[in-house]
Amino acid sequence: MPDMTPAPRRRPLWRLFIAPALLLVVAAAWSAFWFYAASEVGVRADAWAAQEAKAGRVYACGKRSVAGFPFRFEVRCDDASVSLVSQTAGAQVPFTARLGEIMVIAQIYQPKLLIAEFKAPATLADRGQPPSMKVNWTTGRSSVSGLPDIPQRASIVFDNPSIDRVNAQVATPLARAGHIELHGRLADGSTRDKPVIEAVLQITGGSVQEVHPILAAPFDADIQTKLTGLKDFTPKPWPERFRELQAAGGHVEIVRSRIQQGDLISVAAGTLSLNTQGRIDGELQMTVTGLERVIPALGLEKMLEEGVPQATLDRVAPGVKSQDLNNLFGALDKAIPGLGRVVKQNANAGVAAGINSLGKEAELEGRKARAFPLRFVDGAVFLGPLKVGQVPPLF
Known part of the structure; x- marks a missing residue:
C-alpha cells in the first residue's frame, strides 16, 4: 500500500530573522538616543x-x-x-x-x-x-x-x-x-x-x-x-x-x-536672623554639661588680665569697681611679682559662679548641667554679660 503521508511544509526562512532584526533596530535606536x-x-x-x-x-x-x-x-x-x-x-x-x-x-x-x-x-x-x-x-x-x-x-x-x-x-x-x-x-x-x-x-x-x-x-x-x-x-x-x-x-x-x-556636651535650639547691617541677631537656648571646662577655653583669663568687666563684677562682687580691682592687681604685682596674676587666675572661679547664676540647674543625658541663653546682638556673641565672639557682616 503506498505511503499517503503528505510532506511537511517548509516555513519561510525570513521569519527566523525577525527577532534578530528587531533587536538590531532597537540597539541602533538605543545607541542613537545615547549618543544624542x-x-x-x-x-x-x-x-x-x-x-x-x-x-x-x-x-x-x-x-x-x-x-x-x-x-x-x-x-x-x-x-x-x-x-x-x-x-x-x-x-x-x-x-x-x-x-x-x-x-x-x-x-x-x-x-x-x-x-x-x-x-x-x-x-x-x-x-x-x-x-x-x-x-x-x-x-x-x-x-x-x-x-x-x-x-x-x-x-x-x-x-x-x-x-x-x-x-x-x-x-x-x-x-x-x-x-x-x-x-x-x-x-x-x-x-x-x-x-x-x-x-x-x-x-x-x-x-x-x-x-x-x-x-x-x-x-x-x-x-x-x-x-x-x-x-x-x-x-x-x-x-x-x-x-x-x-x-x-x-x-x-x-x-x-x-x-x-x-565630657563637654552642649545642646541648643533657637532662631537667628539678619539685621539691616547684615549682622546676626537672635538667641539660642543652651544646656551644657562640663561648663567649668568652657571658662578657660573661652579666654576669660585673658579678659581678666586686660581688666575685669564692670558688668561681671556687678554680678559676682556687687559694689566693687573695675578700676579699683585692676589697681589692686597692679599693686600686688609690684609687691610680689606674679601675685596679681595668681589672684586673677583664681578669680576665674568667681566668673564661673557668675555665669552659673545667669542660668538654672538642669539635667542633660543623666548629668548635671546648666541651662542659659547664648545671645547674638549685632553680630556680637554674648555668654551672659561676657562677649565671647564676633561674627562679621554677611552683606
Whole structure:
C-alpha cells in the first residue's frame, strides 16, 4: 500500500530573522538616543555654567568626556576650577578653587538622580597667586535627586577631610575631621517660589585651628536647621541673597544642635536672623554639661588680665569697681611679682559662679548641667554679660 503521508511544509526562512532584526533596530535606536543625549550633556553644562557666571561663580573644565554606554552616563571633568567673585561682604577679592577630577554619574533608568565623585586634592588661591590652602580627603561624593525640574534632595559626604594652609613648601593644619555629611531637602515651596530648606550637618572627630581654642580639641556635632525667607533658587551672589533674605524677614531656625567634646556636651535650639547691617541677631537656648571646662577655653583669663568687666563684677562682687580691682592687681604685682596674676587666675572661679547664676540647674543625658541663653546682638556673641565672639557682616 503506498505511503499517503503528505510532506511537511517548509516555513519561510525570513521569519527566523525577525527577532534578530528587531533587536538590531532597537540597539541602533538605543545607541542613537545615547549618543544624542551624550552630545547634549556639553550643551546643558555650558548653559548652566553661563547662568552661574552671572552670579559671580565661574566654572571651568579643562577636559570633558562622556562615557558609560549603554545604560548610564559618566561625565568626567579633568582640571576643574571655580572662581568666586562678589560672594562675600566687604572687599571683593577673586578666589579660585581647583580640583583634579570630578565624575558625575546618571543612570538611564533613574535620570533624576545625579551622583558625583570628587578626586583629591583641591587647592584654593587668590586669583593670580600661588595656592594658599590645600584640601584633601580619602572619599568625596555627592548626590542630587529631582533634577532637572525641581531638586528635592542633595547630600555631600567626605571621609577624612583636611584643610592645610600652604606657605611655600610648609603646610600648617587648619581643620580636620574623620567624617562630614551635609544633607538638604526642599521642605516646602519650590525652587521658583519661596523655598523652605531643611538641612542636617554631621561632623565626627572634627577640629579647627586658628579660630578659637575651644574648637582645637576633637568634637562631634549633629545640627539640624530650617531656613525660611528665600525668594527662589535663581543664581545670584551670596551677599545679594542674604540681603534679600533679610528684607523678607527670613531666619534660620536651629531645630536641634548637639555638640560633644570629651565630657563637654552642649545642646541648643533657637532662631537667628539678619539685621539691616547684615549682622546676626537672635538667641539660642543652651544646656551644657562640663561648663567649668568652657571658662578657660573661652579666654576669660585673658579678659581678666586686660581688666575685669564692670558688668561681671556687678554680678559676682556687687559694689566693687573695675578700676579699683585692676589697681589692686597692679599693686600686688609690684609687691610680689606674679601675685596679681595668681589672684586673677583664681578669680576665674568667681566668673564661673557668675555665669552659673545667669542660668538654672538642669539635667542633660543623666548629668548635671546648666541651662542659659547664648545671645547674638549685632553680630556680637554674648555668654551672659561676657562677649565671647564676633561674627562679621554677611552683606
